[in-house]
Amino acid sequence: MTAIVSRVLAATLLALTAMSALAAADPLENIRSLLADAQYEKALPRLNSFLKENPEHAEARFLKGLALAEEGRADEAQSVFLELTGDYPDLPEPHNNLAVLYAAKGDYALARDSLLLAISHHPGYATAHENLGDIYARLAGVAYGKALEIDADNQTARVKLAMVRELFSERGPSTGSAPKSNAP
Secondary structure, eight states: OHHHHHHHHHHHHHHHHHHHHHHHHOTTHHHHHHHHTTOHHHHHHHHHHHHHHOTTOHHHHHHHHHHHHHTTOHHHHHHHHHHHHHHOTTOHHHHHHHHHHHHHTTOHHHHHHHHHHHHHHOTTOHHHHHHHHHHHHHHHHHHHHHHHHHOTTOHHHHHHHHHHHHHTSTTSSOSOOSOOOOOO
C-alpha cells in the first residue's frame, strides 16, 4: 500500500512540476491578455513587477511601452521605446511604435526616420511600409500647405492638399489614417 501511495505522490509531484513549468514557460501570457482587454491599469503594475526581476526582457519592455501609450502617457511610452531601440536596434517594432508617437505629435520627419530604421532592419515589415506611406502623405500635405502660404493662387497645390486631406479624413477612402502600432 505504501508503494502505491508513494507512486501516486511521485506522479502527483511530477504533474505539479510539469504544470508549474508550463505556467512559467510564458510569464507574460496573463499580461498580454490584460492588454488585449484594454486593462492597462492592471497590466502596468504586473509589467513593472516582472521588469524588476527581468529588466532586460525586451518583450515585457515593449508591452510596457504599448500600455503606456494606450493610457495616453505618450512621453513615458516614448522613453520606453527609445531605450528599446538603443538596447535592441535590430528590433523593428519599437522603431515603428516610436514613429507612431512622433506622428501623433506632428513630428513627421522623426517618424519617417524611425520607420526607415525599422525597414532597414526588417525589409519585409509591411506595417512599417504602410506607416511610411502615411508619413510621406502627411509630409506632402505640409509641403502643399507651405506652397499655398507662399502662393495662395497655386491651384495645383490647392488640389493636391485637398487630396491629402481627403485621404486622412473620416469620410475619405482610409478611415484608419493614423500610423499603426504593433499592439498584441
